[in-house]
Amino acid sequence: MDxxxxxxxxxxxxxxxxxAVVCLLIAGATTLAMRSYLNGRLDDQVRESLAREIRExxxxxxxxxxxxxVGSLRATYPQGLQAAGDVVADxxxxxxxxxxxxxxxxxxxxxxxxxVDGEPHDLVVTGEGAYRVIATKVTFLLTDGTRVPGVLVVxxxxxxxxQTLGSxxxxxVLLTLLGVAAAGTVALVVVRRQxxxxxxxxxxxxxxxxxxxxxxxxxxxxxxxxxxxxxxxxVGQVGSALNTMLDHVGSSLQARHRSxxxxxxxxxxxxxELRTPLTTIAGxxxxxxxxxxxxxxxxxxxxxxxxxxxRMTALVExxxxxxxxxxxxxxxxxxxDVSRLLVEAVSDQRVLAPDHQWRLSLPxxxxxxxxxxxxxxxxxxxxxxxxxxxxxxxxxVTVSAGPGGFSVHDDGPGFPPDLVDKAFERFVRGxxxxxxxxxxxxxxxxxxxxxxxxxxxxxxVSLRSAPGDTTVSVAxxxxxxxxxxxxxxxxx
Numbered sequence: 240m241d242x243x244x245x246x247x248x249x250x251x252x253x254x255x256x257x258x259a260v261v262c263l264l265i266a267g268a269t270t271l272a273m274r275s276y277l278n279g280r281l282d283d284q285v286r287e288s289l290a291r292e293i294r295e296x297x298x299x300x301x302x303x304x305x306x307x308x309v310g311s312l313r314a315t316y317p318q319g320l321q322a323a324g325d326v327v328a329d330x331x332x333x334x335x336x337x338x339x340x341x342x343x344x345x346x347x348x349x350x351x352x353x354x355v356d357g358e359p360h361d362l363v364v365t366g367e368g369a370y371r372v373i374a375t376k377v378t379f380l381l382t383d384g385t386r387v388p389g390v391l392v393v394x395x396x397x398x399x400x401x402q403t404l405g406s407x408x409x410x411x412v413l414l415t416l417l418g419v420a421a422a423g424t425v426a427l428v429v430v431r432r433q434x435x436x437x438x439x440x441x442x443x444x445x446x447x448x449x450x451x452x453x454x455x456x457x458x459x460x461x462x463x464x465x466x467x468x469x470x471x472x473x474v475g476q477v478g479s480a481l482n483t484m485l486d487h488v489g490s491s492l493q494a495r496h497r498s499x500x501x502x503x504x505x506x507x508x509x510x511x512e513l514r515t516p517l518t519t520i521a522g523x524x525x526x527x528x529x530x531x532x533x534x535x536x537x538x539x540x541x542x543x544x545x546x547x548x549x550r551m552t553a554l555v556e557x558x559x560x561x562x563x564x565x566x567x568x569x570x571x572x573x574x575x576d577v578s579r580l581l582v583e584a585v586s587d588q589r590v591l592a593p594d595h596q597w598r599l600s601l602p603x604x605x606x607x608x609x610x611x612x613x614x615x616x617x618x619x620x621x622x623x624x625x626x627x628x629x630x631x632x633x634x635x636v637t638v639s640a641g642p643g644g645f646s647v648h649d650d651g652p653g654f655p656p657d658l659v660d661k662a663f664e665r666f667v668r669g670x671x672x673x674x675x676x677x678x679x680x681x682x683x684x685x686x687x688x689x690x691x692x693x694x695x696x697x698x699x700v701s702l703r704s705a706p707g708d709t710t711v712s713v714a715x716x717x718x719x720x721x722x723x724x725x726x727x728x729x730x731x
Contacts (some may be wrong), residue, residue: 259415278371281371285359309328311393311394311395312325324347325339328340345365349365370395376391379391414687424671466487473722513551516551519547544707571612571613574609576607580600580619581640583618595633600638602640606641608644610715623638626647636648636649644712644713647710649709651709654704
């Protein structure tokens with residue numbers, strides 16, 4: 240049965256079976272109709288023979304009428320007299336025509352049992368074969384002129400009907416076999432032709448399945464041809480769906496590759512950032528070990544070890560926070576006064592960077608959101624610290640708040656165009672474009688932490704940067720429109 244597992248085989252088999260069933264039904268109906276017609280015609284002939292016998296009465300022992308056909312049967316049963324019967328037989332001699340032959344006793348007894356109702360009946364007459372007979376009551380005229388009541392039975396052979404039906408059935412069987420064979424051949428050709436587009440779609444799927452998709456950069460260029468993606472056809476719907484799926488798979492593979500590259504880069508950057516303080520710690524530890532009697536050198540080494548340890552601790556804490564946020568750990572959810580956080584953060588920055596111009600624009604009503612106050616304070620601090628570190632002295636930094644969020648604007652040199660799209664990625668720095676104050680250390684995690692924390696609160700972060708006009712906008716629930724130019728200022 241394995242040969243019928245394919246769709247083409249099943250369709251061909253179905254077509255052949257349907258043709259065979261239809262042919263058999265037609266043949267059966269034709270046979271029944273022909274049988275009914277032939278039997279009806281034979282019954283008419285039997286009735287006509289009976290009518291002639293009644294119109295031209297003969298005695299019980301008289302021979303057949305001159306127009307009786309070969310095989311005609313006649314039996315008489317006069318009341319009180321002996322039954323007699325004859326059948327017209329064809330002579331073997333050319334010069335002798337049909338001649339009557341007497342019926343045997345067994346045949347006469349069978350005919351005597353026929354119902355006298357004037358209707359034709361089927362009967363197999365002993366020694367003669369199958370007949371269609373009819374019996375009726377008549378009055379016989381004897382040779383002496385007397386009239387005797389009795390029963391007359393006449394019949395015609397039904398073998399010709401059976402022979403005709405047998406020949407018809409033979410032709411029907413032959414034609415059915417030829418029709419089934421022709422249907423199978425045509426169906427095989429047509430089905431294979433119609434399924435050729437489906438095989439092309441399957442070939443595309445097989446080609447994609449053979450591609451190495453486990454790792455690395457994947458170029459998924461295999462697609463179903465355009466002429467097989469017409470959604471008005473079933474094959475076109477399959478082809479279009481496969482192309483859509485391949486587009487999604489290709490995008491997912493590219494995203495996975497980018498993620499793998501980012502992870503590798505992240506590990507490399509983290510290792511690099513940790514190696515620097517570790518190297519410093521190892522160097523100063525070695526210095527203290529070699530000069531145990533030099534109190535000044537030992538104090539300097541311990542101070543540097545403490546400083547680098549603090550830097551490593553801050554870096555590890557930031558990495559741990561990013562890992563927790565990436566894993567989807569829930570944050571605290573309580574009302575947070577964003578206006579108060581902005582006032583405190585701007586006040587702190589004024590103390591840390593008095594050479595910058597700090598402005599604060601707040602609405603009359605306090606801006607409140609639900610979230611983790613400590614993490615939101617970290618967002619505000621990171622953004623203001625970033626603006627302080629990477630802008631020159633005299634830069635004006637404006638913090639604006641509104642319903643659902645806030646923005647930080649500065650008129651510094653801004654981000655380079657090729658850095659804007661990846662400014663929120665991890666370990667990305669803008670040192671080449673933005674001025675960095677001496678002695679300020681950074682790891683490139685500030686903006687990535689901002690994005691992770693805001694995203695965990697269900698918000699969004701956006702950046703617009705141009706020389707003299709850089710704005711970072713944070714929106715919680717609804718996007719905060721970026722200010723056009725420098726927003727209005729107010730002292731906290």
